[in-house]
Amino acid sequence: MITNLPTSVDFCQSGNELLNFAWDATSNLLTEFDQADYYGFDKSEVSDKYWAAARRTLTTSLTIVQQGVELILKGKICEISPYLLLSDPPSRWPSPYEGAPIDFSQFRTVDAQDLVRIYDTFSTxxxxxxxxxxxxxxxxKRNAIMHTVGAGVSVQVTEVIEAILYMHKALFxxxxxxxxxREFLMNSPDSELGSGEYATNRACWEFSIVRELLEPAQIRYFMGVNKKQRAYLCPACLxxxxxxxxxxxxxxxxRPKxxxxxxxxxxxxxxxxxxxxxxxxEDGCLGNVIAEDGGCCLTCGR
Ligand SMILES: [Zn+2]
Ligand SMILES: [Zn+2]
Incomplete structure (x- = not known):
């Protein structure tokens, strides 16, 4: 008998937590940089120095994204059967004749490089x-970062953001x-200290920056909106x-445009x-899109 079998939900949740961790670190860099003007810096002047100083955070974040994706893939395999994660032949398994159940963690499990192949073989x-x-x-890239301690490996901020968006969309x-x-933010320690409002402000801030950062095709694919189309305040977020x-x-x-x-x-x-x-x-506002309840203009916010 085997005890402590891992579950798909545990793996996927842990994987998503890692994606969120990497997103948190990376988006913090973006929101801090977004305030450069407020702190009296010229963005174009400080940009190179700022992102050079952020190098370690970016390389670490990318390795965490990779770990998160591996956990989610294990979760998807687990959904089919957790036993597909065992790597050794039966002759090398822990002995079932010791009179005690075997803890799943005592088995050697498959290498990360085989996860996609295992999933593709058994999944419909x-x-x-x-x-x-x-x-x-x-x-x-993750191995290069780990083996050279990141020396000589350059990771751009868009690369981390795009990797999280791509992997999450592909896996879920x-x-x-x-x-x-936003759900992660709602459950984060900061929100408990303040309020749930913080989560919406923060999420909308982050995705406004991301909307500027990525190409129109990427924004359409990941966020489902046309970047060139006029944008309005969301009545629910507001x-x-x-x-x-x-x-x-x-x-x-x-919708439609x-x-x-x-x-x-x-x-x-x-x-x-x-x-x-x-x-x-409102004087001077050309907006003609008004929130249904409350009558707030979604162009000027009044
Ligand atoms: Zn909204
Ligand atoms: Zn208005």
Whole structure:
């Protein structure tokens, strides 16, 4: 008998926690840099120095992404059967004749490099070829970072952000990273000290920066919005957020893209919200997309 069998849920949750950990560290760098002007620095002047100093955080974050992806792959294999994770032949397993159950951790488990092959062999639907290639190149990069202690390995901030978004979408196609991230923020120690409002402010801030950072095709693929389309405040996020110091993160877009559309899609909520098409009464505001309840203009926020 075997005890302490790992579960798919445990593996996937731990994997997602690592993705969140890497995202947290990386997005902290982005939000700090976003405030450079506020601290009196010229962004273009301090950029090179700033990202050079962030090198260690970025390389470490990328290795954590890789570990997270490995755990999630183990979770997906576990869903089929946890015994697929055993690597040795039966002759080398711990003895079942010692009179005690065998703890799963006593078995040697498969190498990370075989995870994709195992999953593809036993699952009804295989992972894509692109995923497989990206997983292996991420693994190679992680090994280079570990073996050279990161010397000579350069990791860009967009690379870490994009790796998390890509891997999460490939492994959990029905989920949305922005929504998952906000849930993590809601359960983070900071939120308990303050309030849940913080999570919405923070998530909207992070994804506003990411929206600027990545290419339009990437934003369409990962966030489901057209970067070139005019963006509005999300009525639900606006309602959840702390607006004491203002709230200006415009992430929602009209669906469909038309002058009469009465729905906006918000990538942080991953939901559509009803809006009213009426001219804003505020002087100088040309907005005509108004929140259904409360009547707030989603262009100027008044
Ligand atoms: Zn929203
Ligand atoms: Zn307005």
């Amino acid at each position: 639907a295989r992972l894509s070829e692109e995923f497989s290639e990206r997983f292996h190149s991420l693994r190679e 196609p029905s989920e949305n990273w922005a929504t998952t991230r 309602g959840d957020a702390n607006t004491d110091a203002g709230f200006e993160f415009k992430l929602a877009v009209l 038309s002058p009469t559309a009465t729905l906006v899609y918000c990538p942080v909520c991953d939901a559509e919200h009803q809006v009213i098409r009426e001219d804003c009464a």
